[in-house]
Amino acid sequence: MNPYDEIALSKAIELCEGGKGTVTVLNVGESATEPTIRKALAIGADDAVRINAAPRDAYFTAFQIAEYVKNNDFDMILCGRESIDYNGAQVAAMVGEFLDIPSVSIIKKLDYDGTTATLEREIEGGKEVVSITGKFIASCAEGVAEAKIPNMRGIMSARTKALVAIEPVAIEEVAKVVKFDTPAPRGTVKLVPSEDAKKLIDLLHAEAKVI
Amino acid sequence: MSVLVYIEQVEGKFKKSGFEAVSYAKAIAIAQGTSLTAISIGQVDEQELKELGKYGASKVLNVNTDQLKSFVNQAYASVISEAVNKENADILVLSNSFSGRGLAPRIAVKLQAGLIDGAVDLPQTEGGQFSVKKTAFSGKAFAVTELTSAKKVIALMPNAFGVKEVNEEVTVESFSPEVKATDFSAIVKEIVRATDKVSLPDAEIVVSAGRGLKGPENWGMIEELATLLGAATACSKPVSDADWRPHSEHVGQTGISISPNLYIAVGISGAIQHLAGISSSKVIVVINKDPEAPFFKVADYGIVGDAFEVVPQLIEALKVHKG
Numbered sequence: 362m363n364p365y366d367e368i369a370l371s372k373a374i375e376l377c378e379g380g381k382g383t384v385t386v387l388n389v390g391e392s393a394t395e396p397t398i399r400k401a402l403a404i405g406a407d408d409a410v411r412i413n414a415a416p417r418d419a420y421f422t423a424f425q426i427a428e429y430v431k432n433n434d435f436d437m438i439l440c441g442r443e444s445i446d447y448n449g450a451q452v453a454a455m456v457g458e459f460l461d462i463p464s465v466s467i468i469k470k471l472d473y474d475g476t477t478a479t480l481e482r483e484i485e486g487g488k489e490v491v492s493i494t495g496k497f498i499a500s501c502a503e504g505v506a507e508a509k510i511p512n513m514r515g516i517m518s519a520r521t522k523a524l525v526a527i528e529p530v531a532i533e534e535v536a537k538v539v540k541f542d543t544p545a546p547r548g549t550v551k552l553v554p555s556e557d558a559k560k561l562i563d564l565l566h567a568e569a570k571v572i
Numbered sequence: 573m574s575v576l577v578y579i580e581q582v583e584g585k586f587k588k589s590g591f592e593a594v595s596y597a598k599a600i601a602i603a604q605g606t607s608l609t610a611i612s613i614g615q616v617d618e619q620e621l622k623e624l625g626k627y628g629a630s631k632v633l634n635v636n637t638d639q640l641k642s643f644v645n646q647a648y649a650s651v652i653s654e655a656v657n658k659e660n661a662d663i664l665v666l667s668n669s670f671s672g673r674g675l676a677p678r679i680a681v682k683l684q685a686g687l688i689d690g691a692v693d694l695p696q697t698e699g700g701q702f703s704v705k706k707t708a709f710s711g712k713a714f715a716v717t718e719l720t721s722a723k724k725v726i727a728l729m730p731n732a733f734g735v736k737e738v739n740e741e742v743t744v745e746s747f748s749p750e751v752k753a754t755d756f757s758a759i760v761k762e763i764v765r766a767t768d769k770v771s772l773p774d775a776e777i778v779v780s781a782g783r784g785l786k787g788p789e790n791w792g793m794i795e796e797l798a799t800l801l802g803a804a805t806a807c808s809k810p811v812s813d814a815d816w817r818p819h820s821e822h823v824g825q826t827g828i829s830i831s832p833n834l835y836i837a838v839g840i841s842g843a844i845q846h847l848a849g850i851s852s853s854k855v856i857v858v859i860n861k862d863p864e865a866p867f868f869k870v871a872d873y874g875i876v877g878d879a880f881e882v883v884p885q886l887i888e889a890l891k892v893h894k895g
């Protein structure tokens with residue numbers, strides 16, 4: 362499970378603890394993702410939905426999520442800030458736009474009093490605090506919650522919790538990864554002897570031209 | 573057809589990352605044989621708006637309504653999309669800043685456009701394709717992504733494209749689009765911004781330190797070095813976890829990613845999760861007493877030595893260099 366999704370899931374469960382609400386976990390993926398979805402159920406989600414399609418790009422994935430949410434009522438949608446392979450951080454805000462609800466990307470803190478959510482996101486040199494009353498989607502970064510681990514009872518109950526697979530809705534493609542490239546190697550380090558450390562300043566100025 | 577670039581303002585001023593986006597957008601406009609229009613939202617002086625001509629904009633749409641004077645994600649996304657349609661632009665460029673990352677995907681959906689989040693290079697268009705390179709796998713690789721939609725949105729990674737002066741004649745035009753009330757559902761309650769220090773994501777030079785410093789009380793020399801260089805300070809995850817330094821300084825896979833011109837790492841071993849946050853830095857300097865520290869493998873310059881002896885020497889040398 363994507364570590365950011367784990368954080369989002371843990372926060373969702375925390376917010377719904379003590380009968381305050383229910384958590385549905387949704388995944389866009391082919392049947393190979395089911396063991397991971399079961400893990401989410403074991404951690405504490407109440408039920409699960411798998412949209413039976415490979416998450417080919419953010420636009421497609423966000424569209425599927427939005428289509429599902431349109432037909433099922435949710436107060437809040439939480440997800441991880443980005444996938445750990447593509448690092449796009451696009452899905453949450455796209456879902457927000459498809460549903461015409463506010464989105465807050467890459468949040469570090471979320472508090473909820475039952476009607477109003479207070480979210481914190483980072484900005485250059487500081488932070489912004491936003492308050493939302495009503496439906497919204499937020500993507501979570503580190504700090505929103507401690508990732509929960511499944512306990513024995515959770516693992517047992519996960520087997521019988523509902524996991525429904527539904528078919529995706531067609532939508533045209535807008536972006537596709539053509540290839541992956543590795544970066545050019547940086548070259549070997551130029552070492553400066555520690556007794557003559559001041560030489561580094563000259564090199565950074567005259568040679569590297571960065572100071 | 574034209575290219576549109578959105579440039580953020582903070583307290584009425586544009587930042588270097590914004591000028592980079594304008595220069596990048598200008599390069600695309602030239603390649604496409606078309607003009608560049610910029611859009612600014614909020615209260616910005618005419619003189620500051622005209623600066624954008626220096627980087628290639630021939631027109632600036634100035635959105636200066638009371639409603640929109642502060643950043644509101646949903647509302648700004650609507651305004652920028654309206655501007656794209658008004659200018660009949662096919663390509664929108666903006667900076668992949670914190671706010672840009674929340675805006676670009678919403679605009680992409682409004683325009684049914686493919687989005688490149690964090691572009692590091694200009695689009696390649698041979699063979700009628702339109703593809704752009706961005707980083708992937710936490711900076712360990714690049715992904716070349718093709719956009720197949722009619723309209724395209726590109727969010728440029730800060731410090732990935734140089735600012736270039738071209739000096740275009742520029743006109744400023746007022747633009748006041750209607751924005752629906754529901755676009756203001758999220759209410760900004762508070763903005764906290766440290767004004768005294770150089771902001772880490774914007775910094776061109778960063779001095780960073782890790783566990784090798786042994787304790788928070790030893791950070792004085794790091795701060796002094798940073799001040800002399802006009803640099804921001806950063807740290808590794810263990811240091812931030814131990815609360816030796818504020819969490820906002822944590823650079824790495826689960827912290828922030830930066831791409832300064834110069835990154836100086838003092839007493840940091842260079843674990844792969846830390847490298848993920850700084851791999852796009854132009855020049856990397858590593859100071860560590862362990863010659864086997866993995867960080868030396870990605871460093872451009874290095875000093876194997878005790879930080880407590882090396883850093884004071886650097887501080888002295890800088891004082892001489894400046895004085």
